[in-house]
Amino acid sequence: MKIDILTIFPNVALAPLSESIVGRAVAAGKVELSVHDLRDWTVDKHRKVDDEPYGGGPGMVMKPDPFFAAVRELRGDGQARVVLMTPQGRRFDQNIARDYARDFAAPGAHLIILCGHYEGVDHRVVEGLVDDEISIGDYVLTNGALAAAVFVDALVRLIPGVLGDERSADEESFAVGVPLLEAPCYTRPPDFEGRVVPEVLLSGHHGKIGEWRREMALLRTKTNRPDMLGDEA
Numbered sequence: 001m002k003i004d005i006l007t008i009f010p011n012v013a014l015a016p017l018s019e020s021i022v023g024r025a026v027a028a029g030k031v032e033l034s035v036h037d038l039r040d041w042t043v044d045k046h047r048k049v050d051d052e053p054y055g056g057g058p059g060m061v062m063k064p065d066p067f068f069a070a071v072r073e074l075r076g077d078g079q080a081r082v083v084l085m086t087p088q089g090r091r092f093d094q095n096i097a098r099d100y101a102r103d104f105a106a107p108g109a110h111l112i113i114l115c116g117h118y119e120g121v122d123h124r125v126v127e128g129l130v131d132d133e134i135s136i137g138d139y140v141l142t143n144g145a146l147a148a149a150v151f152v153d154a155l156v157r158l159i160p161g162v163l164g165d166e167r168s169a170d171e172e173s174f175a176v177g178v179p180l181l182e183a184p185c186y187t188r189p190p191d192f193e194g195r196v197v198p199e200v201l202l203s204g205h206h207g208k209i210g211e212w213r214r215e216m217a218l219l220r221t222k223t224n225r226p227d228m229l230g231d232e233a
């Protein structure tokens with residue numbers, strides 16, 4: 001899998017993707033990740049990536065030409081899916097992460113991720129370059145670099161061989177066929193300032209532990225995310 005991120009804030013996207021599980025996957029060559037400064041594809045001496053909006057209004061709009069030049073160069077003669085991070089996109093979730101992990105796990109598969117700033121990007125970028133628009137939630141960030149990092153983190157950890165224990169992805173919140181949040185988890189000590197670990201988890205009885213986890217998962221989902229059970233009340 002090859003991922004190119006285009007942003008005017010490369011460090012913002014790079015920092016979270018350089019650590020932990022994704023950082024190790026990149027270091028091990030399981031993912032080829034590059035974060036580029038979009039200004040490298042400007043041609044004027046001020047490296048200008050934005051301009052005033054036609055029709056007036058506040059803020060600046062990101063110019064189309066650096067995006068087109070960058071995507072053409074990064075794509076070369078090959079194929080790549082181009083994703084724009086935008087609050088106007090389809091809302092990202094675990095199903096979308098799974099789809100991308102499945103479609104892009106192969107070594108040659110190429111993803112180019114575009115990040116906006118200011119008021120957003122010139123709409124000709126959306127029309128002429130973008131295959132998919134992704135929002136990481138119903139709120140507005142200052143720029144797309146953090147959103148790109150969230151998107152990449154969520155899909156890279158689902159690529160086979162990236163997580164240490166594959167069961168982690170099968171048993172966690174939003175897992176396939178189990179539309180529930182995960183049950184509470186505990187580690188040592190068994191008694192922390194009077195808060196004790198539920199007895200059943202110390203019992204070693206796998207059947208009972210499984211049953212307890214299912215009950216707790218259902219309870220947490222009912223309490224925190226009733227919408228996942230089709231119950232909005």
Ligand SMILES: C[S@@+](CC[C@H](N)C(=O)[O-])C[C@H]1O[C@@H](n2cnc3c(N)ncnc32)[C@H](O)[C@@H]1O
Nearest residue numbers: 085086087116119120135136140141143144147
């Ligand atoms: C201030 S936002 C632009 C918001 C735009 N004016 C609007 O109302 O939809 C600047 C950039 O941050 C990124 N961004 C902000 N919120 C986002 C979100 N929820 N999901 C994905 N990207 C987001 C996008 O790349 C966007 O172009």
